[in-house]
Amino acid sequence: MVTPPAGPPDPAGGPSTSRSAKLLRRTRLALAGVVRRGAGSRRKRLTRGPAVRDLLDEALAGVAARPTRLILTTLGTVLGIAALVGTVGLGQTAAGQITQRFDLAAATRVVVQPDDKGGQEGEAATQLPWDAPERIARLNGVDAAGTVSQLEVGDDLVRSVAGLDGQKEGHALQVMAGSPGLFDAVRGGLTTGRFFDAGHDKRGDRVVVLGKNAAERLGINRVDSQPAIFVGDQAYTVIGILDSVSGRAELLDAVIMPNGAAKLAYDLESPDAVEIRTAVGAAQLIAGQAPVAIDPNNPSALKVDAPPKQGGVRKGVESDLNALFLLLGAVALLVGGLGIANVTLLSVLERVSEIGLRRALGAARRHVAAQFLVESVIVGFLGGLLGTAVGVLLTVGVSWFRDWTPILDSRLSLGAPLLGAVIGLIAGTYPAWKASAIQPITALRGT
Amino acid sequence: MSATAVALPAPVVEMIGVRRFFPGPPEVQAIREVDLTIGQGEYLSIVGPSGSGKSTLLHLLGLLDNPTGGVYRLDGVDTLSLRERRRAVLRGERIGFVFQSFHLLDHRTVLENVALSMVYVGVPRRERIARARVALERVGLAHRMDFAPTTLSGGERQRVAIARALVAEPSLLLADEPTGNLDSANAEAILEVFDELHHEGMTLAVITHDDNVSRRAQRQVRIVDGTLQW
Numbered sequence: 182m183v184t185p186p187a188g189p190p191d192p193a194g195g196p197s198t199s200r201s202a203k204l205l206r207r208t209r210l211a212l213a214g215v216v217r218r219g220a221g222s223r224r225k226r227l228t229r230g231p232a233v234r235d236l237l238d239e240a241l242a243g244v245a246a247r248p249t250r251l252i253l254t255t256l257g258t259v260l261g262i263a264a265l266v267g268t269v270g271l272g273q274t275a276a277g278q279i280t281q282r283f284d285l286a287a288a289t290r291v292v293v294q295p296d297d298k299g300g301q302e303g304e305a306a307t308q309l310p311w312d313a314p315e316r317i318a319r320l321n322g323v324d325a326a327g328t329v330s331q332l333e334v335g336d337d338l339v340r341s342v343a344g345l346d347g348q349k350e351g352h353a354l355q356v357m358a359g360s361p362g363l364f365d366a367v368r369g370g371l372t373t374g375r376f377f378d379a380g381h382d383k384r385g386d387r388v389v390v391l392g393k394n395a396a397e398r399l400g401i402n403r404v405d406s407q408p409a410i411f412v413g414d415q416a417y418t419v420i421g422i423l424d425s426v427s428g429r430a431e432l433l434d435a436v437i438m439p440n441g442a443a444k445l446a447y448d449l450e451s452p453d454a455v456e457i458r459t460a461v462g463a464a465q466l467i468a469g470q471a472p473v474a475i476d477p478n479n480p481s482a483l484k485v486d487a488p489p490k491q492g493g494v495r496k497g498v499e500s501d502l503n504a505l506f507l508l509l510g511a512v513a514l515l516v517g518g519l520g521i522a523n524v525t526l527l528s529v530l531e532r533v534s535e536i537g538l539r540r541a542l543g544a545a546r547r548h549v550a551a552q553f554l555v556e557s558v559i560v561g562f563l564g565g566l567l568g569t570a571v572g573v574l575l576t577v578g579v580s581w582f583r584d585w586t587p588i589l590d591s592r593l594s595l596g597a598p599l600l601g602a603v604i605g606l607i608a609g610t611y612p613a614w615k616a617s618a619i620q621p622i623t624a625l626r627g628t
Numbered sequence: 629m630s631a632t633a634v635a636l637p638a639p640v641v642e643m644i645g646v647r648r649f650f651p652g653p654p655e656v657q658a659i660r661e662v663d664l665t666i667g668q669g670e671y672l673s674i675v676g677p678s679g680s681g682k683s684t685l686l687h688l689l690g691l692l693d694n695p696t697g698g699v700y701r702l703d704g705v706d707t708l709s710l711r712e713r714r715r716a717v718l719r720g721e722r723i724g725f726v727f728q729s730f731h732l733l734d735h736r737t738v739l740e741n742v743a744l745s746m747v748y749v750g751v752p753r754r755e756r757i758a759r760a761r762v763a764l765e766r767v768g769l770a771h772r773m774d775f776a777p778t779t780l781s782g783g784e785r786q787r788v789a790i791a792r793a794l795v796a797e798p799s800l801l802l803a804d805e806p807t808g809n810l811d812s813a814n815a816e817a818i819l820e821v822f823d824e825l826h827h828e829g830m831t832l833a834v835i836t837h838d839d840n841v842s843r844r845a846q847r848q849v850r851i852v853d854g855t856l857q858w
């Protein structure tokens with residue numbers, strides 16, 4: 182049953198067989214050498230110990246030996262890392278979208294109005310002058326400015342002269358007044374017609390622009406026939422329909438007349454507020470200068486609404502979202518890490534006889550520890566890798582679905598698998614120590 | 629060439645007054661006052677009834693366990709003064725183990741199992757594979773190299789284990805009931821391998837309670853209640 186040590190070469194054998202035969206002879210010589218060695222002669226020691234590469238191979242083989250278990254073990258880390266990458270990625274993406282929306286409209290809008298809190302001395306502390314828009318317009322960085330006011334119309338209802346809405350009594354609509362620059366300042370867009378101009382204002386012409394919602398209720402959708410409406414018992418000509426604004430959405434529900442007409446009909450004493458549209462990046466500067474420009478004697482009586490400092494919106498939103506998302510991811514990772522620790526510990530108990538064998542083959546305690554530690558790191562790393570892929574897919578998928586531009590920090594997608602490895606390292610520490618503490622005689626006893 | 633042909637070979641094993649007590653309670657004196665010398669190239673069998681301390685003695689011989697007291701020199705090296713790392717190195721280089729239950733890794737091929745015994749002594753990978761092939765050919769398993777151990781018969785598995793024990797060229801081959809799980813035909817095959825190894829100069833210590841196995845050895849030692857008798 183045993184092959185004769187120096188048997189004839191295998192007839193089917195190629196070069197590999199002859200090489201084996203040579204090695205075989207060498208082994209026999211080496212074995213014989215054990216005998217010949219004289220007293221006191223020590224044989225050359227191989228103190229090199231195992232190569233790092235070999236320990237890695239052993240750990241890899243250990244992981245690969247149980248594929249089903251590998252999948253189950255990584256599951257927790259995959260979920261944790263996916264949650265982390267996905268939530269941070271989506272958080273950044275979402276914050277990016279919010280910021281983009283804020284950017285154009287909000288970041289260039291400044292509103293000045295009398296400070297209500299300044300009214301301790303009875304009346305409103307101060308009144309905005311009619312020429313506030315002109316004063317503001319002189320400032321460098323202002324693109325447009327206009328006043329806006331809410332009119333006290335009492336019981337005056339608004340109705341269409343042509344009766345197109347089929348309602349006799351009329352509608353309780355908001356009536357507002359503005360300077361000609363208002364529409365430019367709030368980025369107004371028209372469905373049809375035109376805005377009123379300085380001439381209308383100066384002459385006190387009874388013209389109005391309708392917000393699109395107001396126009397709809399009045400049944401007016403064209404202005405080329407110069408439709409008329411009544412506000413109370415006064416008739417006004419509709420010259421335009423406002424389609425869109427930014428910042429002051431109530432204009433869309435209102436009937437808007439020039440200040441000139443408002444003064445005549447409703448004794449408007451002063452504007453409620455000044456809407457200012459600044460150049461990009463100038464909002465902070467204008468916010469500081471506007472009160473002085475409007476009321477040099479008492480600038481502090483004016484309240485200024487301006488967008489937060491550059492980048493403030495983005496940072497604020499992002500850090501809020503990220504804190505929450507990171508917390509979620511961290512919890513998931515903790516669970517994932519505990520999962521790895523648990524399964525690795527189980528694996529140690531199951532592989533006691535393997536541990537004993539390795540010790541018998543010359544593995545020191547630290548080699549056994551390294552074996553399980555590296556296995557655990559591999560599991561963590563694989564989990565991290567898979568989790569990152571899932572997280573990135575999640576971010577891209579949701580972004581695609583919601584028409585967002587996915588924003589992915591490359592540090593995140595590179596660092597996340599490493600984070601998985603670190604979790605594996607931490608999770609594997611205790612099981613590895615446990616494995617290395619197993620006595621070889623205990624491990625080799627029994628079956 | 630046999631061991632006797634060499635002038636005064638240094639003994640591979642030198643045990644003087646070795647004890648191994650397992651602290652209780654109750655304390656078990658598994659090995660008490662053992663003096664044992666195994667010369668180079670010697671084929672020794674250790675026989676004794678169950679519980680007499682055979683496995684304990686083998687663990688001590690194989691540096692898997694520390695004696696409670698006494699002196700143990702392996703290849704002239706005083707093993708008791710060694711630290712754990714040095715003991716592991718010495719164990720990996722000088723001792724080959726063959727166990728009753730084979731202790732093969734089920735998830736690795738036969739070849740990998742044999743090559744594994746050279747990993748911890750730092751033999752480069754290519755050399756490991758080459759030497760593992762030779763060792764497997766040596767025990768007549770050239771045709772089973774890429775098989776999983778689970779597909780082999782008991783006798784074949786034990787021959788893989790022997791190949792694994794040989795391949796690192798140990799000074800001492802230790803076998804604990806190597807034929808305990810085998811039928812007589814397979815057992816005979818294993819004993820033939822041992823005979824051959826003995827003729828090639830390998831030092832062997834085989835533990836058994838089977839007289840047929842014990843008789844094959846050059847020298848027999850009895851162990852009863854943790855003490856040697858001959």
Ligand SMILES: Nc1ncnc2c1ncn2[C@@H]1O[C@H](COP(=O)(O)OP(=O)(O)OP(=O)(O)O)[C@@H](O)[C@H]1O
Binds near residue numbers: 650657677678681682
């Ligand atoms: N770790 C231990 N702790 C306590 N007692 C032990 C331990 N290991 C062995 N013993 C005891 O030491 C004695 C010798 O055990 P050992 O395993 O060496 O016997 P053996 O001769 O190999 O028996 P068998 O032929 O059944 O394998 C037994 O009484 C056993 O119970």
Ligand SMILES: [Mg+2]
Binds near residue numbers: 682683684
């Ligand atoms: Mg035993």
